[in-house]
Amino acid sequence: MSEYRHAAARPPVAGPWIIDTRDLGRRAGSSRAYRRTVPAAGLGLRDVIAVPEGGSVELDLLLEAVVEGVLVTGTASTVVEGECSRCLEPLSAEVEVELTELYAYPDSTTDETTEEDEVSRITDDLIDLEPVVRDAIVLALPQVPLCSPDCQGLCVDCGGKLADLGPDHGHETIDPRWAALQERFGGTRDNPEEN
Structure with a gap:
């Protein structure tokens, strides 16, 4: 009973990237859809191509309880801005990435048998989406952005x-x-x- 009171008295979830999994439950097969817009200025390759000031990421996700944790699938989309690496003209592009990430329950077999950086983890029933989304978007961006593939430069x-x-x-x-x-x-x- 005291454990229940402690959980109910916990402060609300902080940060737009954080999702509380308590309302999902741990029964394998239960799922919940989330649509969320989160601020993401600067996300990308700094000084090359990134989400501009005031920019955001649109998350369209499905969280599913599985035996070992919570499986997050869906998409993250945003608009990035930068400049062409050949002619220095400003450019803008839409980026959408597919996400599939398992967040392991504490003390699950997955949690106990994997290294810290091999799988994401649920901490205090919370999952932090930011590292996964950030990595997926950065990997989708061109390291040498071009205004067009045949840009001749300067x-x-x-x-x-x-x-x-x-x-x-x-x-x-x-x-x-x-x-x-x-x-x-x-x-x-x-x-x-x-x-």
Whole structure:
């Protein structure tokens, strides 16, 4: 009886990523659907591509009680922003990842026979979705984001976007071995008698 009072007196769950599994119960086969929007600014690859300020992740999940714990399946979707790694143009993309994660009950066979980082765990009847969702989204992001697969990037000489400069764009380069002669005699390659 005192154990029941202690559980009922427990403070409410804190944080949008935390789900209390007490209302699911431990009877294998029971399930519960969760739809939730959680703030996620900065989630992604920092300074490359990530959820922008004020951004969020939409969670559409099913929690199922199984013998060894709670199986979480569903999707997480968000919008990420960054810049093209070739031409530096801003870009935005929608990302949706599939989730399947077992959260092991304390003292279950899975809990006792796996290393700490091999399986997620239920702590005080709570599961923390953030690490699993964060890892899944980061793994789905391109490490080298591109505005388009055929992006040509920037001109190495003037910094202009090659797609905008056209096929005739170019810069005259002088062989460094001739540059000293040009400086000494003062002409240019186009007009050697300028001096």
